[in-house]
Amino acid sequence: MAALDSNCFQIELMGFEDMEEVLKIERSSFPAPWNRKIFTGELENPQSYVFLLKKIMGEEKTVQGYICLWVVNNETYISNLAVDPSCQRQGIATALLYFALEYSFKKKSKRAILEVREHNYPARCLYDKFDFRQIEIRPNYYKDTDESALILKLELTMFFSLSTTKKP
Numbered sequence: 001m002a003a004l005d006s007n008c009f010q011i012e013l014m015g016f017e018d019m020e021e022v023l024k025i026e027r028s029s030f031p032a033p034w035n036r037k038i039f040t041g042e043l044e045n046p047q048s049y050v051f052l053l054k055k056i057m058g059e060e061k062t063v064q065g066y067i068c069l070w071v072v073n074n075e076t077y078i079s080n081l082a083v084d085p086s087c088q089r090q091g092i093a094t095a096l097l098y099f100a101l102e103y104s105f106k107k108k109s110k111r112a113i114l115e116v117r118e119h120n121y122p123a124r125c126l127y128d129k130f131d132f133r134q135i136e137i138r139p140n141y142y143k144d145t146d147e148s149a150l151i152l153k154l155e156l157t158m159f160f161s162l163s164t165t166k167k168p
């Protein structure tokens, strides 16, 4: 996996001031994008965390990707992940996912769960690299494309016992 230079990038929690940048990436990433109301709900929900990866250029910081997660009862649900199309294949999703998993693990989460479209090849490759395993399939779950949803799980204790070899 590509490694990011930590002098040029930082990961931080989303604030309302980041909304426009996030919505722009969201709209260019999904056939049924989340809207402002959904992101507002995430920002107001104490169980939800939206982390942004920002590129630092002098005084300027630009959002290049984000990940949303819920940490509830020792389980983490990853509800959203997207990277600006012009910044993909540089290790940004890898850095965000690793950060989110580490954050969840420190909050005593035992496993991470997510849902992916069966034909979303880039995302499935990414999750494969982290050793997410399929635990369920929901046929024809996405009505816009008739795709199935795959439910994937990663056991965090196992993942972090091997983390020296996996850290991006």
Ligand SMILES: CC(C)(COP(=O)(O)OP(=O)(O)OC[C@H]1O[C@@H](n2cnc3c(N)ncnc32)[C@H](O)[C@@H]1OP(=O)(O)O)[C@@H](O)C(=O)NCCC(=O)NCCS
Residues within 6 Å of the ligand: 001, 002, 029, 030, 080, 081, 082, 083, 084, 087, 088, 089, 090, 091, 092, 093, 094, 095, 115, 116, 117, 120, 121, 122, 123, 125, 126, 127, 129
């Ligand atoms: C999926 C997504 C988040 C990946 O972001 P990214 O920053 O480009 O991913 P990374 O650079 O960290 O790539 C990590 C690995 O993912 C896989 N991957 C990423 N993009 C890929 C592509 N277009 N084709 C095949 N594999 C891909 C590769 O295995 C890659 O490792 P490698 O570069 O060493 O081969 C990005 O393509 C995206 O935002 N897609 C639209 C939104 C989306 O589908 N989100 C996931 C919802 S479940």
